[in-house]
Amino acid sequence: MYTLYYAPGAASLVVHWLLIDLGLPHDLVKLDIAAREHKTPEYLALNPSGVVPTLLVDGKPMCEAAAMAVLLAEAKPEAGLIPSAVSPKRGEFFQWMFHLANTLQPPFRLWWYPNEAAGEAHADAGKATAEARIHAVFANLDAHLGKNGPYLLGNSVSAADFMLVMLMRWSRNMPKTALDYPNLARLANLMKARPSWQALYVSEGLTEWA
Ligand SMILES: N[C@@H](CCC(=O)N[C@@H](CS)C(=O)NCC(=O)O)C(=O)O
Incomplete structure (x- = not known):
């Protein structure tokens, strides 16, 4: 199960878009960057850099949008959004x-x-x-x-x-x-x-x- 901490249009967008495109069940937690909700002690415990996004994967926090995009593509290989381990691509x-x-x-x-x-x-x-x-x-x-x-x-x-x-x-x-x-x-x-x-x-x- 995935939980995405996001802010509209931010680097979380690619992760959110892939969760939807791949049909992966997920929860969303919206953060207000202007209100500095990404700098609270609770959020910094998940993402020490205090940036958006964070993805909880079965409760474990993960940082870096591009890494999340690869992980999600790999979670549903049949969708073909990442070439297989044996593909020349x-x-x-x-x-x-x-x-x-x-x-x-x-x-x-x-x-x-x-x-x-x-x-x-x-x-x-x-x-x-x-x-x-x-x-x-x-x-x-x-x-x-x-x-x-x-x-x-x-x-x-x-x-x-x-x-x-x-x-x-x-x-x-x-x-x-x-x-x-x-x-x-x-x-x-x-x-x-x-x-x-x-x-x-x-x-x-x-x-x-x-
Ligand atoms: N390398 C990080 C960068 C994330 C990043 O810079 N996010 C911006 C929003 S697009 C952010 O959190 N800005 C608020 C801040 O740095 O205080 C990633 O890809 O996840």
Whole structure:
């Protein structure tokens, strides 16, 4: 049984979306980030970094959204959202998941919280650097999808596409967004056509970038 601690639209989105898409029974605990509900002693006991999400797996807390996405995909192998242990696509899947978590997600954190790395006095410069990094990664991903798409693994959708679309969504208020890249936009359209996307929006009360 899974319990997801989430905040609407946050890094929990990929986990929530996969729980719905895979039809895995779960409970939700909504956290109000503005009210700092993710910094209470009770929550810090589950997630010492004080970030969202946390996933309880049979009562045991787990951190890191990308790791949760892999775990859930693996929990229902018949859905095909992770290549099997003997598939030649397995390495490629891990490559993309780690690339997204290590190379694309961190500059988004910098963009959302520019004070953290650059300090208050340099927040604008920090934000500009983060945005440039995000676009460098988007450009590479778009080129890959143009040649080898429509999904990251070619013709088959995987949990890495769910992760990528969540990160693409976070660019929605930038002057240039992920949807300005044709092959990223094609991926977003394919992923948004999944019934689970609509269900996710209803459940989290989301409206932007529907
Ligand atoms: N590497 C973590 C990052 C999580 C993260 O940065 N979450 C953000 C929301 S998207 C958060 O909790 N922000 C509130 C804060 O850091 O105080 C993960 O993927 O789970």
